[in-house]
Amino acid sequence: MFIKLDAQTRSKVDLVDITERINEAITEADISEGICFLYCPHTTAGIILNENWDPTVESDVAMILDHMVPEDLPYRHAEGNSPAHIKSILVGSDHFIFIHNGRLQMGQWQGVFLAELDGPRHRDIWIKVVSDADTC
Amino acid sequence: MFIKLDAQTRSKVDLVDITERINEAITEADISEGICFLYCPHTTAGIILNENWDPTVESDVAMILDHMVPEDLPYRHAEGNSPAHIKSILVGSDHFIFIHNGRLQMGQWQGVFLAELDGPRHRDIWIKVVSDADTC
Amino acid sequence: MFIKLDAQTRSKVDLVDITERINEAITEADISEGICFLYCPHTTAGIILNENWDPTVESDVAMILDHMVPEDLPYRHAEGNSPAHIKSILVGSDHFIFIHNGRLQMGQWQGVFLAELDGPRHRDIWIKVVSDADTC
Numbered sequence A, B, C: 001m002f003i004k005l006d007a008q009t010r011s012k013v014d015l016v017d018i019t020e021r022i023n024e025a026i027t028e029a030d031i032s033e034g035i036c037f038l039y040c041p042h043t044t045a046g047i048i049l050n051e052n053w054d055p056t057v058e059s060d061v062a063m064i065l066d067h068m069v070p071e072d073l074p075y076r077h078a079e080g081n082s083p084a085h086i087k088s089i090l091v092g093s094d095h096f097i098f099i100h101n102g103r104l105q106m107g108q109w110q111g112v113f114l115a116e117l118d119g120p121r122h123r124d125i126w127i128k129v130v131s132d133a134d135t136c
Helices: A017-030 A057-067 A081-090 B019-029 B055-068 B081-089 C019-029 C055-068 C083-089
Strands: A003-010 A014-017 A034-037 A045-051 A095-102 A110-116 A122-131 B004-007 B015-016 B032-041 B046-053 B092-099 B110-116 B121-132 C003-006 C014-017 C034-039 C043-052 C094-100 C109-116 C122-131
Touching: A003 A017, A014 A057, A014 B032, A017 A034, A017 A110, A017 A122, A034 B092, A045 A057, A045 A081, A045 A095, A045 C019, A045 C083, A057 A081, A057 C083, A081 A110, A081 B046, A081 B055, A081 C083, A095 B092, A095 C034, A095 C094, A110 A122, A122 C019, B015 B055, B019 B110, B019 B121, B032 C094, B046 B055, B046 B081, B046 B092, B055 B081, B081 B110, B081 C043, B081 C055, B081 C083, B092 C043, B092 C094, B110 B121, C003 C019, C014 C055, C019 C034, C019 C109, C019 C122, C043 C055, C043 C083, C055 C083, C083 C109, C109 C122
Parallel strands: none
Antiparallel strands: A003 A122, A014 A110, A034 A095, A034 A122, A045 A110, B004 B121, B015 B110, B032 B092, B032 B121, B046 B110, C003 C122, C014 C109, C034 C094, C034 C122, C043 C109
């Protein structure tokens, strides 16, 4: 089953927690056990699986991405957002999470974030939910 | 269905756009809706999903990878290509993209690149195409 | 089929080769052709696919991760392990590998590592093995 989520991001770098919205989509799809495939169709955004408990983790992630991919290197890409393209490659556009008992099966501290890297913008996340019942 | 692609890379760091070659493979596999799994069996190359419209994005990606993983750290690996191993881990060896209407379902600006990180060499990409019709 | 592996890591950053343990799990699952999905449910650990032949690659990976994500930036996360969270995002928590002839189908030099980034700790790896026979 194919599902689209969207989100309005609020700043240049912004981690939007979409964990519960994905769980709601799995509930609507009525799938108990399976795999949830997540895909971000943008070249200056991505998807992050990490701690969603302490919001300082989010700000630290933004800081270290800026440290690793500084804005002031001699980039050639004329739009001026090469750092965002590269951050998107580093965090990844495609991730999967298992589904168990009708919900994302994650670790105790894990959540799913849409990672805005060149916002604020309107962004999409594409989801495909595959049931184990269909494959086993 | 399992498909192998290969490519001859042209320089030490080289992003080879393989988007249309994958679309041709999906056409040959005669799959309309599904998931395309891409795997790079090399330890000094990888796969990148990002902008394939403006070629300066490619050169900026190569530059920032060199900035992040400098050649002159005290590496111990005797072959001298530790930076390429690490870049391979950062960009990733395994990625998936949904299939819709018999083609890769990507964002407007997205393409798929074989990322050569220690070339020039002859490289392989392994592809598995799974149809939704088989699982739903 | 869902399988859990666990491992005790031995140091702060530690790459534990789990390739053969996964192969044993595939043998027990009696699957010949398919896809093996690997998931790390921790926010300060991850999974790495790369060379498992020369152990100096492992120590070089640890060194460059420390270089890219230094310990002495002004992190706000009070637990003091923000660098480990970020390294986890960079290497990734979710990876897949094809299965062929009842074993992981990897390149000649590739292996699978549990990447401990804030150890030593006891860690889990979750595995889902999907057979092509079930989907094709």
